[in-house]
Amino acid sequence: MKQQQQKQRQRVMMWVLLLVFLCFDKTLASSKVANKTGRKALPGRPNIRISNNNVQPSPPKQLPQQQQQQPPPSSNKKIMTIPAMLEDLSHLKKLNNNDNEKIPLLLTPTNWKRDSSYTKSWTKQDWEHHQVDSFQRYARHLIKWFISPTARSVLPAVGGFVVWSFLVVTFLGKYPALAEKATFLPGLSSFTAPLSLLLALKTNRALNRLLETRSVWGKMISNTKSLAQLTAIYMHPKSSETAVLMGRYLALYLWFMKGYFRDEDAGEVMQRILPEEEYSWLQQAATNNSDTTPLPTAAVFRLRQLMASEIDKLPRTAQMAMEDRLWHLESMFGTLKRILGSPIPPTYTRHTSRVLCLFLGLLPIALVGNHISPGTIYVTVALLAYVFVGIDEIGVEIEHPFPLIPMFYLARAA
Numbered sequence: 001m002k003q004q005q006q007k008q009r010q011r012v013m014m015w016v017l018l019l020v021f022l023c024f025d026k027t028l029a030s031s032k033v034a035n036k037t038g039r040k041a042l043p044g045r046p047n048i049r050i051s052n053n054n055v056q057p058s059p060p061k062q063l064p065q066q067q068q069q070q071p072p073p074s075s076n077k078k079i080m081t082i083p084a085m086l087e088d089l090s091h092l093k094k095l096n097n098n099d100n101e102k103i104p105l106l107l108t109p110t111n112w113k114r115d116s117s118y119t120k121s122w123t124k125q126d127w128e129h130h131q132v133d134s135f136q137r138y139a140r141h142l143i144k145w146f147i148s149p150t151a152r153s154v155l156p157a158v159g160g161f162v163v164w165s166f167l168v169v170t171f172l173g174k175y176p177a178l179a180e181k182a183t184f185l186p187g188l189s190s191f192t193a194p195l196s197l198l199l200a201l202k203t204n205r206a207l208n209r210l211l212e213t214r215s216v217w218g219k220m221i222s223n224t225k226s227l228a229q230l231t232a233i234y235m236h237p238k239s240s241e242t243a244v245l246m247g248r249y250l251a252l253y254l255w256f257m258k259g260y261f262r263d264e265d266a267g268e269v270m271q272r273i274l275p276e277e278e279y280s281w282l283q284q285a286a287t288n289n290s291d292t293t294p295l296p297t298a299a300v301f302r303l304r305q306l307m308a309s310e311i312d313k314l315p316r317t318a319q320m321a322m323e324d325r326l327w328h329l330e331s332m333f334g335t336l337k338r339i340l341g342s343p344i345p346p347t348y349t350r351h352t353s354r355v356l357c358l359f360l361g362l363l364p365i366a367l368v369g370n371h372i373s374p375g376t377i378y379v380t381v382a383l384l385a386y387v388f389v390g391i392d393e394i395g396v397e398i399e400h401p402f403p404l405i406p407m408f409y410l411a412r413a414a
Contacts, residue, residue: 121409165364182369254411
């Protein structure tokens, strides 16, 4: 029985092999007929033509080019070298204001304050000047009090509250019976705790926005430098012209960011660094699509396009690293746009201002009801107004961080 079963299995296997052979033979014959009749091959593979038993590959059909306008290649070989690029970049570090040349706003420093300021990039000397003993620090701050931008912006509001106090004292002086009823000073003093909390929360949130913006700007500098190093190591030995052009775009990227977030014209810097063809294309792209394609986005697009043109010559690790840096540049640009377009809720700011005005408006009335002398009322109102309004003014100032970031020094240093 076992021998008969084995024989039957062998016969079945033989029939299966015979059927497989016949199917394969028919498939091969049909493919030969298809090649003879000129049937198209699969997309991306060359066609095979059989003629006189000789197999000859024919070139595949080229796909139609995209209708998108591409930046023209730079024709000037002289400026596509590293010494020429370094010479052009050195001009930016020599830019300063003088009587013979009017430098655009994009190229002017941002340390517009006379005292120590966050609007400049600090050095070791600045820290030594800032961290002196308390007596010298307080004396210097008191001497420069009248030239302080914060004090100048606060003084009009302080003066308004002092004038209101004068009107209250004059009016209640004529009607002593009304003044005797204004005995709510103890209750008014309870306003100070919630008012201080409102101001502290708002100022802390505004400070977080400033620190986040400065942190993102520092990360952009690190990413542009890292991408420039990768370009010099992996791209320059393969295609020096492409690598130099990428280096020029990377040197301009932070200037584009500065121009975008301060609404400044970057044309002067672009003319100094980019070739004429690249400058014309970038200006046209930014002009036609100013809302959808700002200069930073156009620069990242061009960098990715240049990298893609030499992608076959780069190692896989270099491709991934360079694409990662470009992705981070796009992501950080989006983060800064979010900070620009999403302020602290204005309702919070309005509520704080109204509570502050209510407190400082009722304060002279309560002081008059407690038989405080007019001079003391004026001084008290002025000091409290200066403190509270000053904190609120600082919060409003640092809530919009882009005028405070030292973009000029950071862009020039990168």
